[in-house]
Amino acid sequence: MNLFCLNHPLRKSAKMKLFFSLAGVALFFLPASLFAVDAHGEVILEDHFERTETDDQLEQVGNGWGTNSKSRAKGVKQVDLVDGAMHITRADVADHGVSVTHEVAFKDATIELRFKLGKNDDLGINIADMKEKSVHAGHICMTRIRPNRVEIVDLKTGRMDLKNRERRLANQLSEDEKRDINKKSKYFKVDLKANQWHQLKVSIQGDVMSVTIDEKFVGKFQSNGIGHLTKSRLRLAVGKSAWVDDVKVTRLN
Numbered sequence: 001m002n003l004f005c006l007n008h009p010l011r012k013s014a015k016m017k018l019f020f021s022l023a024g025v026a027l028f029f030l031p032a033s034l035f036a037v038d039a040h041g042e043v044i045l046e047d048h049f050e051r052t053e054t055d056d057q058l059e060q061v062g063n064g065w066g067t068n069s070k071s072r073a074k075g076v077k078q079v080d081l082v083d084g085a086m087h088i089t090r091a092d093v094a095d096h097g098v099s100v101t102h103e104v105a106f107k108d109a110t111i112e113l114r115f116k117l118g119k120n121d122d123l124g125i126n127i128a129d130m131k132e133k134s135v136h137a138g139h140i141c142m143t144r145i146r147p148n149r150v151e152i153v154d155l156k157t158g159r160m161d162l163k164n165r166e167r168r169l170a171n172q173l174s175e176d177e178k179r180d181i182n183k184k185s186k187y188f189k190v191d192l193k194a195n196q197w198h199q200l201k202v203s204i205q206g207d208v209m210s211v212t213i214d215e216k217f218v219g220k221f222q223s224n225g226i227g228h229l230t231k232s233r234l235r236l237a238v239g240k241s242a243w244v245d246d247v248k249v250t251r252l253n
Contacts, residue, residue, distance in 0.1 A: 045104055045234070045249040050084045061086065065102050072096040085245040088238040099126075100236040100244075107229050108252040111202040115145065116243035119194040122146045123244070124237030125202050126155075129230050135160045138233065141226045143202045143211050147192045150218050151185055152209050156225030158184030188219035197245075204231075205252065 053060040059069055059077045069078045073094035080087045090098050115123050123145045128138035139160035144151040158181050159165060167173050173181070190213065192198055201212040207227030210220035236244060 041109070041250045041252040043248060044106065044109075044251050045102060045247065047247045048084065049081055049086050049245060051081060053081055056080075061100070065100055067101070068096065068099040069094075073098075085243055087241075087243050088236065089241045090238060098236075098238040100238070102234050102247075103232060104234050104249050104251075105230075105232050106204075106249070106251040107231065108205045109231070110204075110250045110252065111200075111234065111248075112250075113200055113247045114197050114245045115200055116197050117145065117147055117192070117194060118241060119147060121194075121240050121242055122238070123242040124235070125200075126235035126237045127204070127231050128233040128235060129228060130233055131230070132156070132228070134162060136162060136165050140228045140231055141204070141209055141223075142237070143209060144237075145192075145200065145213075146190075147194050148190060150188045150190055150211055150213070152188075152211060152219065152221035153185040154221070154223035154225035155184075156228055157223065158225065184223055184225070186219065186221040190218060197243075 047063050047065075051062060053062075057077070059067060059079050061067065061079050061081065065079075067079050069075060069091070073091040073096075076091040076093055078089055078091050078094065078098045079100055080089070086100070088098050088100060111125055117123060124142050125145075126142040127140045129140055130138040132138055132140065135156050137160070139155040141155055142151075142153050144153070153159075159168065164173070164177070164181055167177065168181075188211070192213065199214050203210045203212075204226060207224055208220055208222045209226050211218040234249060236242075
């Protein structure tokens with residue numbers, strides 16, 4: 001019996017074993033980013049800001065991030081990369097809070113990051129859909145962190161609904177309308193040490209948004225607008241100053 005015949009069953013078996021062995025070696029050397037899937041979903045954004053700007057005078061966040069510095073702060077630099085973290089500071093000439101944006105696409109997701117705030121600072125995790133025309137600037141929902149308070153808000157059916165916003169700016173809201181809009185937000189007391197790093201996790205599942213800080217559950221809020229099906233942009237919204245690092249967005253299955 002000629003075992004060296006290419007079509008012999010035993011020869012084919014040996015060839016298959018060699019193929020799978022080589023395939024296993026090849027997979028071992030592929031970059032980990034191709035397998036960015038955790039136990040609960042797909043990682044669609046991860047950034048640790050371990051890079052430097054080529055010109056320290058310019059705003060060069062990189063890795064797909066954008067800002068509103070050109071449109072709202074006359075081009076003054078408001079976002080800086082320092083020691084492997086992102087430092088966001090509103091410029092004196094700005095006519096709006098700082099918005100640092102990244103395109104993402106999900107219905108349900110978790111947003112995780114580390115943050116550091118001063119005593120009077122705040123950080124918003126703002127979720128938008130730029131194709132949604134019933135609201136101002138695509139605003140869907142948000143978690144806003146302050147050292148003493150966390151707000152979870154449905155912006156879509158609350159204060160960023162175009163009709164509600166127009167009437168509010170014109171000072172035409174009735175008392176009943178004000179109460180209805182206020183019901184679209186929920187507040188939770190916290191006691192976060194200023195100028196220290198904290199770990200944040202914001203989860204959006206269906207029409208519920210929940211917040212955990214330093215592995216302690218803060219609270220959750222259920223509202224129709226949070227359940228908006230197509231969320232496409234993450235905004236880090238800063239009124240004065242904030243530090244951010246280790247951003248990770250996971251699309252949930």
